[in-house]
Amino acid sequence: MAGGRGLAFYALAYLAFLYVPVLLLPLFSFNDSLFIAFPLSGFTTKWYAQMAEDEDMRAALWNTLKVGAVASLVSTSLGLLAAKALARPLRGRAALLGFANLPLLIPDIVLGIALLILVSSVSIPLSLVSVAIGHILICLPFAIAVLLSRLEGFDASLEEASRDLGENAWMTFWRVTFPLVLPGIAASLLLTFIVSFDDFLIAFFLCGTDTTLPVYIWGELRFPYKLPNVLALGATILIVSGVMIAFAEWIRRLGASSDANLPLGA
Amino acid sequence: MGAFAAVNVLERLDRWFARSEMAGRYLLLSPVLLVLVCALAAPLALLFLYSFWTQDGLAVNTTPTLGQYAAVASREGYRVLFLRSVGISSLVTVVTVLLAYPMAYFVAFRAGRAKFIWLILLTIPFWTSYLLRVFAWKIILGFNGVINSGLISLGLISRPLEFLLYNPTAVVVTLTHAYAAFAILPIYVSLEKIDRTLLEAAADLGDGPVRRFLRVTLPLSLPGVIGAAVLIFVPTTGDYVTPSLVGGTDGVMIANLIQVQFGRVNNWPLGAALAISSMALVAAVAVFAIQAARLAVTRIR
Numbered sequence: 001m002a003g004g005r006g007l008a009f010y011a012l013a014y015l016a017f018l019y020v021p022v023l024l025l026p027l028f029s030f031n032d033s034l035f036i037a038f039p040l041s042g043f044t045t046k047w048y049a050q051m052a053e054d055e056d057m058r059a060a061l062w063n064t065l066k067v068g069a070v071a072s073l074v075s076t077s078l079g080l081l082a083a084k085a086l087a088r089p090l091r092g093r094a095a096l097l098g099f100a101n102l103p104l105l106i107p108d109i110v111l112g113i114a115l116l117i118l119v120s121s122v123s124i125p126l127s128l129v130s131v132a133i134g135h136i137l138i139c140l141p142f143a144i145a146v147l148l149s150r151l152e153g154f155d156a157s158l159e160e161a162s163r164d165l166g167e168n169a170w171m172t173f174w175r176v177t178f179p180l181v182l183p184g185i186a187a188s189l190l191l192t193f194i195v196s197f198d199d200f201l202i203a204f205f206l207c208g209t210d211t212t213l214p215v216y217i218w219g220e221l222r223f224p225y226k227l228p229n230v231l232a233l234g235a236t237i238l239i240v241s242g243v244m245i246a247f248a249e250w251i252r253r254l255g256a257s258s259d260a261n262l263p264l265g266a
Numbered sequence: 267m268g269a270f271a272a273v274n275v276l277e278r279l280d281r282w283f284a285r286s287e288m289a290g291r292y293l294l295l296s297p298v299l300l301v302l303v304c305a306l307a308a309p310l311a312l313l314f315l316y317s318f319w320t321q322d323g324l325a326v327n328t329t330p331t332l333g334q335y336a337a338v339a340s341r342e343g344y345r346v347l348f349l350r351s352v353g354i355s356s357l358v359t360v361v362t363v364l365l366a367y368p369m370a371y372f373v374a375f376r377a378g379r380a381k382f383i384w385l386i387l388l389t390i391p392f393w394t395s396y397l398l399r400v401f402a403w404k405i406i407l408g409f410n411g412v413i414n415s416g417l418i419s420l421g422l423i424s425r426p427l428e429f430l431l432y433n434p435t436a437v438v439v440t441l442t443h444a445y446a447a448f449a450i451l452p453i454y455v456s457l458e459k460i461d462r463t464l465l466e467a468a469a470d471l472g473d474g475p476v477r478r479f480l481r482v483t484l485p486l487s488l489p490g491v492i493g494a495a496v497l498i499f500v501p502t503t504g505d506y507v508t509p510s511l512v513g514g515t516d517g518v519m520i521a522n523l524i525q526v527q528f529g530r531v532n533n534w535p536l537g538a539a540l541a542i543s544s545m546a547l548v549a550a551v552a553v554f555a556i557q558a559a560r561l562a563v564t565r566i567r
Contacts, residue, residue, distance in 0.1 A: 007368060007371070007372045007376055008372065008376065010368050010369070010372065011368075011369055011372040011373070011377075011384075014365065014368075014369045014446075015387060015388075017443065017446075018388070018391050018443070018446055018447075019391070021399070021402045021403060021406055021443060022391065022394065022398070022399055022402050024402055024405065024406065024412060025398065025401075025402055028405070035410055035415075036405045036408075036410075036411065036412065037410050037411065037412065037414075037415030038412065038415040038416040038418075038419045039415075039419045078297055078298045078301060079298075081294045081295070081297055081298060082294070082295055082298040084291070084294055085291040085292070085294035085295045086291075086295075088291075090288070090291055090292075096295065096298075096299070099302055099306075100298065100302060102306060103306065104497070104501075105496070105497075105500050105501070106310075106500075106504075106545070107500070107501050107503065107504020107505065107521065107544075107545075108501070108504070108506070109504050109505075109506045109521040109524055109525065109541070110313070110504060110524075110541045110545060111309075113313065113524065113528050113534075113537060113538070113541060114309035114310050114312065114313040114541075115305070115309050116528065117309060117312045117313055117316055117534065117538070118305075118308055118309040118312055121312060133305055134305070136301065136305065137301070137302075137305045137306055140298070140301070140302075144298075168273070168276050168277050169276065169279060170276045191393065194393050194394075195393070197395075198393075198394070198395040198396060198397070200396070200397045200507060201506055201507065205528070214395065214397050217397060217398075217401075218397065221401065221404075221511070227405075230401070231405075234395070234398045234401060237395055237398060238394055238395065238398060241393070241394055241395065242390055242394060245389070245390050245393045245394065246386055246390060249385075249386045249389050249390070250386065253382065253385065253386070
């Protein structure tokens, strides 16, 4: 069918539109020139070497990893509790999901300043702690969505059988529920880690002097001579996170009951 | 002995759970609710309060006043920024949804066994660093950027094109790219849910492909389209990174103005009032647009 073929071409062109701009980062990160321009002038890995030696970058990376670990662990644990409670019909379910999904609909700048006002009025210093609080909030909708779609496809009679056979609630959780939900937990940990790792704006308002990696990149963008380093860093982040995401999406979709639960619909 | 006691306690908990399963589930929700109240509701309430206060040097005067809102409403420069933000976001929303619809349609109806791969490929950009995607457009559109240097080395132009970067169009292009995944996924889900027998019925009853699309597929996918539009329009109006990196002075949006109040200018109450006003404006536009879209589709049918 001609229409079908046209649509397939369109789909491929769209995919190119999505990926080509982003893939320019790795391309130019190996280019032996201070200027990000054609024609390419030769292959080099010196930008990667320079990037690796940058102390500020390493400090920022370490900060980002710490915040990411805390935000993903806390939001996934909270998400697991919420998903367990919401997997079956419950009064107030829609209202609670709406409330938890609100951070997706509020511009980050508003969340950032609102949290800035909060932490300054309760005297929490601007630090990785305040960043982690903000990140838990923006990670929560994703954690709940991923875990909810896993738990909804879950056969409750397995838990009942375990109880009938004499296991208590705790052992039932560890020996039945947990193994079955494990892929969802893994996907949620990975995806929330990436949400935290990539966030710029919340950290921009809340990090004080504890620079995270995106905030560090933002600062470097002001200096044209540092752009090649940013390219190398950006390319590394894109490749590593791309692989992590593909893996997380793969586990998530393998066992999810439906796509309908993600706040974005898939 | 401790372990034994713990098991005992757990067993009691277990029985209690069985008795009041509902209550147990509300208990499970309490940590999440606590976080949402402390880290979401409380800050938003404080932001709202701040918008009625006044900056007094370094201190804040907490006498309630509508002064900040009066300032927001009366200054010409602010109105320009509000209108521009809503204008840019509306354009981005329409373009992104129009571009994404055929893509989502392809995945839902034509991708066959490759659907899984397509979905993953379309989702990866959604999760990757927003800052880096915007940065990519800065180097593409720049004066000595990828497009200009590419066209020059191909001999198609002799001097760099200046209209590429630092204007509202650059903001629209960048945001359209950055928000693509937000549009595809909700539309895909609503298309996927359509009962295929309805399409067959429409064809059997004599509808051609176009009529069938307009009368069956499009109305049934409307929830996805509206969801996508909201998920694009609302956050893009408040976008800070894109106008800062590729917008130039003509592309400044409301978020830049808000940020300045919390940075250099240090007038938090005015910044709060600007934030509340922009959210109210965005909500009003979104509700109006959703009603209009619903009405338009009922007419088509």
